[in-house]
Amino acid sequence: MIAVKKIDSVVIGAGAAGMAAAEVIAQAGCSVALVDREEQTGGILLQCIHNGFGLHHFGRELTGPEYADEFSERVRAFPVEIFLETTVVNIVPHPGFSRVITCSALHGVTVFEATTIVLAMGCRERNRGTIGIPGTRPSGVFTAGLAQRLLNIEGYIPGRRAVIIGSGDIGLIMARRLTWVGSEVAAVVEILPHPSGLTRNIVQCLQDFSIPLLLSHAVTQIYGKDRVEGVEVAPLENGVPVAEKARIVACDTVLLSVGLIPENELSCTAGVTISPNTGGPVVDHRLQTSAAGIFACGNVLHVHDLVDFVTEEAQRCGGHVVDYLRNKIPAAASVAVEAGANIKYVTPNQCAAGTAQHFYLRPLVIREKAKLAVMQGQTPVFSRNLSHVRPAEMISIDLDNKIMGGLELDRPLTFSIR
Amino acid sequence: MEYVCIVCPNGCRLTVEPTQEGVVVKGHKCPKGEAYGRDEFIDPRRVVTAAVRTSDASYPFAPVKSDRPVAKKDVDAVLRHLYRLTVDLPVRRGAMCCTDCCGTGASIVFTRTLPPSSGGGAP
Ligand SMILES: Cc1cc2nc3c(=O)[nH]c(=O)nc-3n(C[C@H](O)[C@H](O)[C@H](O)COP(=O)(O)OP(=O)(O)OC[C@H]3O[C@@H](n4cnc5c(N)ncnc54)[C@H](O)[C@@H]3O)c2cc1C
Ligand code: SF4
Numbered sequence: 001m002i003a004v005k006k007i008d009s010v011v012i013g014a015g016a017a018g019m020a021a022a023e024v025i026a027q028a029g030c031s032v033a034l035v036d037r038e039e040q041t042g043g044i045l046l047q048c049i050h051n052g053f054g055l056h057h058f059g060r061e062l063t064g065p066e067y068a069d070e071f072s073e074r075v076r077a078f079p080v081e082i083f084l085e086t087t088v089v090n091i092v093p094h095p096g097f098s099r100v101i102t103c104s105a106l107h108g109v110t111v112f113e114a115t116t117i118v119l120a121m122g123c124r125e126r127n128r129g130t131i132g133i134p135g136t137r138p139s140g141v142f143t144a145g146l147a148q149r150l151l152n153i154e155g156y157i158p159g160r161r162a163v164i165i166g167s168g169d170i171g172l173i174m175a176r177r178l179t180w181v182g183s184e185v186a187a188v189v190e191i192l193p194h195p196s197g198l199t200r201n202i203v204q205c206l207q208d209f210s211i212p213l214l215l216s217h218a219v220t221q222i223y224g225k226d227r228v229e230g231v232e233v234a235p236l237e238n239g240v241p242v243a244e245k246a247r248i249v250a251c252d253t254v255l256l257s258v259g260l261i262p263e264n265e266l267s268c269t270a271g272v273t274i275s276p277n278t279g280g281p282v283v284d285h286r287l288q289t290s291a292a293g294i295f296a297c298g299n300v301l302h303v304h305d306l307v308d309f310v311t312e313e314a315q316r317c318g319g320h321v322v323d324y325l326r327n328k329i330p331a332a333a334s335v336a337v338e339a340g341a342n343i344k345y346v347t348p349n350q351c352a353a354g355t356a357q358h359f360y361l362r363p364l365v366i367r368e369k370a371k372l373a374v375m376q377g378q379t380p381v382f383s384r385n386l387s388h389v390r391p392a393e394m395i396s397i398d399l400d401n402k403i404m405g406g407l408e409l410d411r412p413l414t415f416s417i418r
Numbered sequence: 419m420e421y422v423c424i425v426c427p428n429g430c431r432l433t434v435e436p437t438q439e440g441v442v443v444k445g446h447k448c449p450k451g452e453a454y455g456r457d458e459f460i461d462p463r464r465v466v467t468a469a470v471r472t473s474d475a476s477y478p479f480a481p482v483k484s485d486r487p488v489a490k491k492d493v494d495a496v497l498r499h500l501y502r503l504t505v506d507l508p509v510r511r512g513a514m515c516c517t518d519c520c521g522t523g524a525s526i527v528f529t530r531t532l533p534p535s536s537g538g539g540a541p
Contacts, residue, residue: 049481049529050467055426063467065481065530069511152469155479180468180497199429203422204464208490306427393427 003110007031007081008325010100010114012088012266015043016307017298017314018120019071024318025118026078030325033112034080035102037087041075042068043122044299045307047149050173052200056308067307086110091117091270093291098270116293116321119267119281120314123260123299125170133165135221140228144170144257148177157181159253163231164188165219169197169305169392171257176205186249187212189219189233194366196259198305198392219254220246228252260303270294277345278302284334284350285357286320287313295321302347302360305394309360316358333409340375340416342367344391353407356400361415363389371418372397376411389417421458423451434459463487467529468500470515474507477532482515484524495520508534 011022014036022034040046045053048064055061058070076082086104100112125143142150142158148170150156160183164171167190175185188206193216195202206213214233218241221232231254234246262280264272273282273290280301281289288295297317298310323329334350337359344362351357361372370389374382382403389395407413423430423446432445432455443455457463465487469479488496496519505515509528516526 046530049469049483051465051483052427061465063481063483063529066511069529069531152481153479155469155471180493181501198427199422200424200427203429204424208464 004113006113007033009116009118009321010035010112011118011120013120013122014041015120015122015298016045016310019075020311020314021118021120021297021318022080023075023078024315025321026080028322030322032080033083035083035086035088039085041072047152049152053307057311088266091266093270098293116324118317118321119296119300120298121263121266121300123262123303126259126261128256133219133222136224138224138226138228140252141254144174144255147255148174151177157183159183161186161251162253162255163249163251164255164257166190166256166258167195167197167213168257168259169201171255172197172201172205174255175211179209185211186251187214189214189217191218196392222254228254262300264300275349277339278347283348285348285352285355287317287348305392309394309396335407335409336412338412338414340414342417343415346415351413353409354405357404358398361395363391363395363417366390373416373418375414376408419459421455423454425450425454462490464490464493466493466496468497470500471504472507473504474535477507480505480509480532481529482526483529485527486524488522488524492520492522496522500526507532
């Protein structure tokens with residue numbers, strides 16, 4: 001017989017997002033299961049042994065494992081049922097509840113009948129297939145996050161001389177980490193004219209070690225039979241690699257740091273609508289997806305650069321789940337939210353007139369001194385001057401009850417940067 | 419001299435000039451940035467993070483950090499020392515791994531709680 005457990009909420013993923021949401025739900029006295037396929041709670045934080053976490057939330061600088069440990073202890077102080085080494089394989093929505101099917105080597109198959117679900121599965125890395133670099137298929141090509149896990153958890157040094165493709169933060173952090181274990185980083189190659197990672201990481205991870213950052217350059221070939229032997233790097237002119245100016249850089253390892261994608265295979269099995277802009281579920285002002293009772297927070301919803309924002313969002317999400325369970329969901333008139341000029345996306349995708357709302361937005365441009373404008377058609381709703389904007393830094397803003405109360409119903413709320 | 423403050427993700431651009439009244443920092447948005455700019459000019463320092471070997475197969479490495487920034491020139495010595503260590507589990511987050519490491523004045527502390535030897539289970 002397959003065990004069936006009736007429960008108020010199942011939280012899928014015990015990273016920063018899942019732990020914070022589960023804590024809030026349990027604190028309100030609702031029954032909650034926290035499920036993760038790994039052996040420990042903490043998610044991606046456990047492999048991020050560098051510091052730079054928690055400045056907003058704790059007001060001091062923590063490493064990833066410290067941040068994870070603090071939340072693991074907090075969530076264990078509440079009656080949250082934690083299921084580790086347990087993978088959620090399917091979600092089947094029914095009217096009023098969903099079946100969550102899980103599998104574990106220890107307990108076999110367990111089915112939850114859950115009134116609500118919190119999707120908190122995090123994200124995965126883009127890999128060589130996603131960016132399509134030609135050449136041979138030797139060993140020695142890793143995503144930066146995989147290399148981080150191998151090195152920081154298992155102590156396996158991925159190689160002695162690396163080229164890093166992409167200047168995302170994980171790649172930058174790995175450049176320093178590899179240097180600190182005695183490996184050499186020959187170059188970081190970035191296709192864009194500007195770095196994708198935070199400036200502080202360019203300084204402390206590359207400049208500190210004189211690692212060259214090749215902007216507007218592309219890796220056009222990977223060479224090597226069994227193991228990587230080198231890559232061909234070419235400068236870009238008008239967006240096209242210039243073959244005559246290409247050169248070969250010897251290396252035994254290639255790390256890819258070319259972006260993250262929300263992990264939504266499971267969300268799709270539940271029939272949740274995915275936004276082409278964020279790669280995560282489309283959500284309303286309560287972070288509820290297109291499927292009733294299924295909520296989302298953290299990197300599964302949109303890729304965050306700071307864990308502090310993940311925690312905030314997940315705590316709010318937990319609160320919405322509790323309201324839903326208590327039938328305290330006022331039927332609010334909803335207003336569509338849209339990304340305007342120079343904005344990649346805004347979450348949530350809907351807001352409610354008259355209800356204070358928190359928004360996260362991802363800019364598309366690099367600007368010093370910019371203005372964030374929120375409009376309904378030609379009517380200004382809110383604006384704020386920003387000292388700078390960067391695609392690497394998410395913008396977080398709160399609009400209060402008063403501003404939200406002034407919204408008209410049938411016109412979208414548009415966010416743009418000028 | 420120009421620096422980018424690395425204390426928080428704002429990454430303020432700092433200009434640091436030696437004057438008769440001492441080192442003057444400009445461009446910081448908060449006092450932490452001022453202190454960073456002065457240190458960066460006089461004696462640049464970094465927090466060191468690493469993983470040290472354990473004697474346990476299920477958690478072969480334990481993450482650590484320096485409890486304060488270490489002079490840049492001493493970072494290599496600290497790392498070399500840490501790579502030579504093997505620690506026994508359990509370890510507790512915040513517990514001392516190495517006091518006054520290599521005479522730098524900084525101590526190395528564990529950043530994760532790991533359970534006593536093998537057998538799995540959550541920490
Ligand atoms: C490599 C890296 C470096 C970073 N560096 C910094 C930094 O320096 N400073 C900072 O503030 N932020 C940093 N961040 C951002 C921040 O740490 C993350 O955004 C945050 O920790 C993500 O939390 P999460 O809970 O959304 O996802 P995760 O931590 O990824 O958690 C998702 C969990 O879901 C589980 N899961 C997925 N699918 C299933 C399934 N089907 N069944 C069961 N379990 C499942 C996974 O095992 C995982 O444990 C970094 C992020 C990454 C990826
Ligand atoms: S000066 Fe202050 S606000 Fe600016 S980067 Fe440094 S710590 Fe952050």
